[in-house]
Amino acid sequence: MYTEEQEKIARLLLKGQKTVEDLRDELDMPAADLLSGLKELIKLRVVEKQGNNYKLIDKITATASDDIEEHFKLHMIIEGSGPEKDAVEKQMNLMTQRLKADRIKITMFEKSEMLKTDVGYNQHIDIEFYVPEFQDAVKMVMNYGPTIVEVLEPRETEITAETMERALQELTASVHYYSEWIAKYEMAVQELTKKLKETAGVENVLFRDTTQKKSRS
Structure with missing residues (x-):
């Protein structure tokens, strides 16, 4: 990893x-x-x-790692969607590259055809793979944001407090990274708004907040 x-x-x-x-x-x-x-x-x-x-690297040269211990087997479906076909295709090709270069043992990998939807284009990756530790499974979910995740093996397991702590540390690191990114994004928007007001004399500059989604009640 x-x-x-x-x-x-x-x-x-x-x-x-x-x-x-x-x-x-x-x-x-x-x-x-x-x-x-x-x-x-x-x-x-x-x-x-x-x-x-x-x-x-555009061309995938890495293959499934044979030295990965087969402790946890996961099934994930990872989706990519957007209004432009080329952008979705590029996104999913990069995702494929990352998955096949990651420290996992892939046992099944399928990428769907590009689908035209009412709002744009959609494609998904269907993958099954092994990771050696529970925290590695957590990390894969955080890194790739699958729409579906299943634990195929083992059906039952015991997790120690130390293992749970390591997994939580991985989660904390990821949340911290995105929190920093959002903070930098908000600062950049504020700075841009300030410059626009100063240079163009604009009194009210509005930006759509893309970090939040409206929820329906």
């Missing part, structure tokens, strides 16, 4: 290729940690360097 730093780098590179300076500015990560994370991702054949830019 990836380290927290490697996951942050990979998530950002999902948006497109970046220079070291771009990554450092957007991640607010110490240079030593950033360079170390990039070096390891290159070794794992997840990231490649082209000139001054780093990008996720």
Whole structure:
């Protein structure tokens, strides 16, 4: 499984290729940690360097890991949707790349055809795989946000307090990362609003809050 730093780098590179300076500015990560994370991702054949830019490798060269202990078997369905077909296709290709490069033992992998819906396009990945520890299963769910997840094996198990603690630590790290991202997003919106008011004399600039969804009662 990836380290927290490697996951942050990979998530950002999902948006497109970046220079070291771009990554450092957007991640607010110490240079030593950033360079170390990039070096390891290159070794794992997840990231490649082209000139001054780093990008996720387009061609999947990694296969299911045979050395993974078969303790927990999961079934997940991961969906991608959007108004533009090319964007959804790119999103799901990158998701496929990440899954096949991750430290899991894949036993079944199917990607559906692209479907046209009333609001755009939809595609899903159907995957079964093994992970060695319970916290690895939790981490996979957090990293990929499946719409469906099932534990296929074992049907019964005992989880120690230490194992639960490690899983909760993984969850805490993920929540902290997204909390930081949302805070930076809100600050950027406030700064942009301020600049627009100053330069254009705009009294009221409204932005739709994309971090919240309206709920129906």
